[in-house]
Amino acid sequence: DTEVTQTPKHLVMGMTNKKSLKCEQHMGHRAMYWYKQKAKKPPELMFVYSYEKLSINESVPSRFSPECPNSSLLNLHLHALQPEDSALYLCASSQDWQGGYGYTFGSGTRLTVV
């Protein structure tokens, strides 16, 4: 299995809702990442998990809360989002936190905040 699976593919949520994005990989990768990508822009790093521990938080607002229940799963909990948070949210994994062998990305969750 050489894929990163993200669910849901599309999500529309109100500003008072609580929702979660899910990401799963079974490649034995020990580092997992959340990226945010706005239209016509490159992906921007949000969080890095290495060996199931949060190692990098790129000053992301607290309305985004990551969770890594085990080495195969990564969640992103969303609460009280703003319309400007609408974007494509990408999950990725790599063999180790240094990423020298390359990242495998999921297809993303297209999030719309209304």
Next chain:
Amino acid sequence: TQLLEQSPQFLSIQEGENLTVYCNSSSVFSSLQWYRQEPGEGPVLLVTVVTGGEVKKLKRLTFQFGDARKDSSLHITAAQPGDTGLYLCAGVNEKLTFGTGTRLTIIP
């Protein structure tokens, strides 16, 4: 902050033509990766270059890492419509930093 500037930002050429995309930074990277992203999908890794001056060829795509490990180029020979997409370079140090992107369109 480690910035990677790509040029050109947009490129639209006829099928069969050759093209080069550049990725430049003032920072030194331990390695550099190139990805291609299609609409509604995540980036897909094309290549990783590690050694300064390294050249890698994948069919019609040639990647080069600068001697000082600060810059890279991607050359496509005889472009095809299937090459259309967003090309992203990404520098690797303690984390992966993406370049500004080059949106390539190949016209049949």
